[in-house]
């Protein structure tokens with residue numbers, strides 16, 4: 440089951456920075472963008488039973504990452520490994536409060552360090568599972584640490600302990616894992632927040648973990664690497680394929696499948712508005728001004744004066760500005776911008792991998 444040839448890595452990393460957003464991009468964003476605060480210091484993970492054997496691990500300090508686990512007769516599957524060894528330890532403590540069965544799998548929903556850096560702190564026997572593109576991009580460990588720095592108060596000690604642990608098993612579009620009396624499905628519907636976004640779904644409970652594809656209740660898509668059209672297609676496939684009840688999102692409050700009724704129109708409207716701006720010859724600033732975040736996406740938080748909510752509103756508004764910026768760049772054919780799909784195409788041939796499912 441050892442999936443990845445170590446010798447296939449040579450020559451890989453120089454390609455990645457050229458085709459993905461450079462590390463400093465979080466601080467070069469349009470005015471108003473706030474990097475998500477992901478420093479886990481002081482965060483707890485609260486266990487919430489969503490169905491028999493199905494548990495969400497909800498961060499007490501959003502948007503610090505959520506996680507979760509599913510228990511079957513043979514063992515446990517964990518969703519996302521968190522940002523460092525300490526947080527991965529909290530996940531394992533939470534599992535141990537429910538069962539002494541072995542942790543058979545850890546699934547990484549995307550390549551970002553806040554979902555993968557904890558991999559190394561799980562037992563050697565645990566198989567790390569990820570989508571192919573996620574596994575490939577994860578190899579550029581140094582770049583990812585740079586990228587995450589502004590999200591952890593520029594404190595590199597947050598992940599000072601971390602050693603890169605790559606996936607043992609990779610999937611392309613689909614993989615089913617039977618934990619014994621409980622099946623877990625992994626779905627990759629295409630590029631979204633990242634090129635390899637994976638949804639973990641427990642069909643008997645209709646519970647899904649979405650990673651960054653859905654950040655949380657009240658949120659909008661975050662096109663961190665651009666690709667609005669691809670994101671829309673991915674969400675449409677998701678909506679058509681799975682009948683989701685509860686969603687454990689990557690970073691914020693628990694939500695439900697109904698959030699897709701917000702995501703799909705948001706993405707269509709974004710594409711339409713930016714296209715119009717470009718046809719009208721508008722520059723980026725004019726396009727941003729001409730594409731406000733629609734009222735239907737903000738009315739849930741209107742009229743509240745809670746400071747936490749104000750922070751959430753500002754974060755969402757910043758994401759929207761980012762989305763308009765990236766969509767404009769992508770459509771304008773900016774030579775410095777290359778769609779996220781290019782990252783995979785450029786490196787695919789160079790890397791032999793063992794694919795299950």
Ligand SMILES: [Zn+2]
Nearest residue numbers: 551553651689
């Ligand atoms: Zn994330």
